[in-house]
Amino acid sequence: ELKVEQNPLFLSMQEGKNYTIYCNYSTTSDRLYWYRQDPGKSLESLFVLLSNGAVKQEGRLMASLDTKARLSTLHITAAVHDLSATYFCAVDRSGGSNYKLTFGKGTLLTVNP
């Protein structure tokens, strides 16, 4: 059974600081996705990582994938309050007729002034 673990699950940081969220998974996959969820809202796709060494950046967020280590990171640079949300990683094991993402528990990020 594929397991996806995120840490930390809760992260409180000050504006202007840097931090990294980690996503570990238990079986081979080279497809990983990051989503953002604001309170009471749906999930918004942030990044799609489709190969070992993939790196994507959007604003103050940068995501990377190391398939050998089965690890993805979401790095936050100079955090601002607008980044406060829950961030989920999801691993793709789709194949044959099985179209399935397995999600981590999510990291609740709070950015304080």
Place this chain on the structure above:
Amino acid sequence: ETGVTQTPRHLVMGMTNKKSLKCEQHLGHNAMYWYKQSAKKPLELMFVYNFKEQTENNSVPSRFSPECPNSSHLFLHLHTLQPEDSALYLCASSQVVATYNEQFFGPGTRLTVL
């Protein structure tokens, strides 16, 4: 309408009621999904449909009954629910290809079972 839409956005029902959740995707995708999101629990995949055929039923109780009449529409029929079924129900769709399965989510239905 664009993306994935869900109705209703909020639903309060008693344990003896029957109701349905509706999802529609306007993206031309070939797969649709129902997820349950409860407080303090991971996102739980409930059902997967690929080209209208159910390909996954994640041990969901029979009081939840999905229906997929075509590739654009997905329903979740609810009957005799329990209070612990109260949650946010999210619909998603994707265009599945061999190397890619990015899922796009609807806004969700917040369900409260009294």
